Amino acid sequence: MQELLNEIAEAMATKTERGKVADYIPELAHVDPNRFAISLATVNGERYSAGCAAAPFSIQSISKVFTLTIALGKMGDALWANVGREPSGDPFNSIVQLEHEGGKPRNPFINAGAIAVVDAIMMGHEPKETLAELLNFVRYIADDESICFDHTVAASEMAHRDRNASLAHFMKAFGRLRHDVDKVLGTYFHQCAIAMSCEQLAHAGLFLASDGVNQPSNIRVVSPQRARRINSLMMMCGHYDASGEFAFRVGLPGKSGVGGGILAIAPGQGAIAVWSPGLDEYGNSLLGTEALEMFVQRTGWSVFGH
């Protein structure tokens, strides 16, 4: 397996078409497009990595998997009153669907849905408290106390918040948010600004591959049913309007982030984290997807057959 990861890292190093690094905030624009990392955490406790797998990067939308997990833990199926669970067919930041459907976002992974999830977990608390809780959770499932927010990234996102502010105010106008919009956005941008390495991310996602149980600690994070459901949402909606493409090519539940990371789950096998900052036209990591495609072809871990 280590050999496979090495091969993948080497194959990716030779690629000249590496996509376009996100440039809507300076902090993301300055990342070196040549970096690459891949990590695998298996359900029986093994760890493999290749590339700069200890280097932290901005996980951005991958964090939506963690806030969704927290929200379901806090309120269970009541969450679905204000967030749907269908692919949207629209880009990550689209507002059209909200207008047509009463301000209810289609799923928890498009921006509007993730903002609604943040609002749901705030439960009247201040951003600081909510963020502390979130960070504790991520550190717990990654078993790593060193994980932190990148406050510079969060501040820069806040300064460029207009598109997301539009989504939040729109939902608030329909009564879908209970908290102050700027507080919700401040929390949301910090959530997205968590910095993690591929090693940490693979570890953090492992409970989704092992029926909800954190490994090797053997502590239950969610029920098996909930793990399956989160995986289904990652499969259906994890890559926005390119989710079908990811399912077609990779065949694993996955969630991408604009920082270039992808967390993919192979149920019963392990969690795989990849990082390559260059994005395709849909905002998903170009080489990250290629690496996962290669990984699944070699391991036969697609959920759709060997």
Place this chain on the structure above:
Amino acid sequence: MQELLNEIAEAMATKTERGKVADYIPELAHVDPNRFAISLATVNGERYSAGCAAAPFSIQSISKVFTLTIALGKMGDALWANVGREPSGDPFNSIVQLEHEGGKPRNPFINAGAIAVVDAIMMGHEPKETLAELLNFVRYIADDESICFDHTVAASEMAHRDRNASLAHFMKAFGRLRHDVDKVLGTYFHQCAIAMSCEQLAHAGLFLASDGVNQPSNIRVVSPQRARRINSLMMMCGHYDASGEFAFRVGLPGKSGVGGGILAIAPGQGAIAVWSPGLDEYGNSLLGTEALEMFVQRTGWSVFGH
């Protein structure tokens, strides 16, 4: 396993909320809403059934899986020039997306996409020839020469073709169809009017559960990669704008038909066909979905974890 299917059939028999039988053509409207069947064909050659599993019903959109398979066999990835592979986020008969995206349907399972697939496999031939080829293929993978078109259903669909004719003419206006619209529609409605029992359907779908190899005959129908890809499309788009819901609840690739059937694939395990004529608001079998949900909970065959 037989016991489980019996339990499911009994549980479904007690349901009073059975959905609404499709009534846009008389032939479908007259089906008894109390009928129910479930069949399982496993990769190691076992067969289990409960309910009226030998009774033929109109497979309708489930046939789209078979025409997609034929189309990929004939032209491979060239098919994707005129058909996408993303969830549409819209109802099965929506035309909005076509206007916004140059007449290219989002995926092969919405009506527009399936019509484009039919046009692709006609390859200049007459409907009669194309239909003969299709029927041969279905009989072959089901290993049953008795399977037939229900010409009355096909004729009735043709008489009520306006919505689908609108889709077809729209695509033709963008050069997405090569053949005469009425010939394409005539072929399409016959395809949808194939009558099959759950036993036949489970058998016919088995190659998708066993890496492309028909069982127990051990004859390869498609490559393992193609089987995975078809499964991924069934998962992402098989239930129209309720595909997310099916993935969330059932967790298997599946394709529904307005006749009340669903074909679900458990990769590495088997193919399951269910039939209950009453539909939910999205046009998918209400009890069929419930039956599959119960089946997966008991077998742990969800692709997203046990």
Place this chain on the structure above:
Amino acid sequence: MQELLNEIAEAMATKTERGKVADYIPELAHVDPNRFAISLATVNGERYSAGCAAAPFSIQSISKVFTLTIALGKMGDALWANVGREPSGDPFNSIVQLEHEGGKPRNPFINAGAIAVVDAIMMGHEPKETLAELLNFVRYIADDESICFDHTVAASEMAHRDRNASLAHFMKAFGRLRHDVDKVLGTYFHQCAIAMSCEQLAHAGLFLASDGVNQPSNIRVVSPQRARRINSLMMMCGHYDASGEFAFRVGLPGKSGVGGGILAIAPGQGAIAVWSPGLDEYGNSLLGTEALEMFVQRTGWSVFGH
């Protein structure tokens, strides 16, 4: 006044940017883009023309004004059950609005609306009878028995009918059309293929400028209220999604055709017909609009003030 028309014709002759002649059917594509004509018929019986004002051209969508007039005469306000009277905000051949609004076209001047109007006036008769009635009406209001259909244009439109066939089948699926789609389309394409000169067109439109009374014959065609209402529809919807631009620049009710003609109404003053085959990006005559703008600036006949 004759001097003004001469000036306008001369000014237009010097223009090098003349737009793009419609090319979706060969019969329209072959028209000389350098032709230009303008005719004015005043409410007190005067006639002025410049350019090739006796040359017939394909009036295309301008005919929608005449079929609307006939439909209102036949069924009055009952027409509005199946056709709206609001600007659509979409291109002339858009189908999106139909899906969102139960198959009811926004107004009688977009293609879908005009097709619904044709269906309304057929009243169970054959296309031949409806077309005879239409031609009689146009000849009557133009006071010219020489006006004819260009059957070659109509046949070519029928051969390229897919986009309009899509609209018609869509409306039929919602019960908005009562007649056979191909018969409705055949009638519609003949209606659009009426060939008229600017002289004839200005004469034919004069009743709308003089409170519904044909001049100089002094025969009432419609009531004053109906004339006002048709004018309001021409103002609001006569140029598709560039109707606002036409109102802003010209300030008169007007209806354009893809053949390059425009019929404009100056209530209480007269009817103006212009023709220049080159179209702008919205499908409206580029120089026709400029000529009308110049005409209104010089005459002060804008309905919005001198």
Place this chain on the structure above:
Amino acid sequence: MQELLNEIAEAMATKTERGKVADYIPELAHVDPNRFAISLATVNGERYSAGCAAAPFSIQSISKVFTLTIALGKMGDALWANVGREPSGDPFNSIVQLEHEGGKPRNPFINAGAIAVVDAIMMGHEPKETLAELLNFVRYIADDESICFDHTVAASEMAHRDRNASLAHFMKAFGRLRHDVDKVLGTYFHQCAIAMSCEQLAHAGLFLASDGVNQPSNIRVVSPQRARRINSLMMMCGHYDASGEFAFRVGLPGKSGVGGGILAIAPGQGAIAVWSPGLDEYGNSLLGTEALEMFVQRTGWSVFGH
């Protein structure tokens, strides 16, 4: 003429179906739905009124006519770089069109467009300065120094700003606004909270009926061309997605406000202001429209013919 206004007021007093008073802020919800007023200011200096024509009400969106006039005065056609001039086909507060068209609002009278106009006239100044300028302008054209903002209404609108805040942030994300969103909205809500009586409003609008010259003072406010153009925009877009209906029934350029007022312009004749707080389903004054319809039928002042 006075007799006609009296008749209209009496006719309206007998109506039992009076529409629904706007209730999204308490200040508007508490207005007595039985109030009615109509005022006419003619181009030759006459003034007629009936009902409570001296009672101030919240002019709301009618103010958009005045800010548009100021914006055109300040920057001329440069305004149109960020605001279109077409009917939108969508409700007043729709955001769908913005997403499809690069954040550029279709016209200056939908909310998004009016917010963009406010941003345009701020020109780097503080809300206080912009509002002072606006109030001065309105007082000047109404020739009445007593006109004021209703700060309670403005504050309440600000507290319920989410839908408009969504529009503003969306446009800002596309670079369509230059100023701080909350400052723009604060200015916008004060603009909408101007309180005027029908007498004042008719006087203020008179310059649009008399080729841009204020009457009886004979001072030019805008050029004749600009008056025509503003009138055309009122005709095409002044009643949102019911603009076609208003043109069809009334036949005058008009601008409605959610406070129940309508300002209508009869070019060459006069300006008419009506007020009745109950709204129809599109947010336009139900009886205000009926009163104008009656007025135009009796005076023959429709721009579309007598």
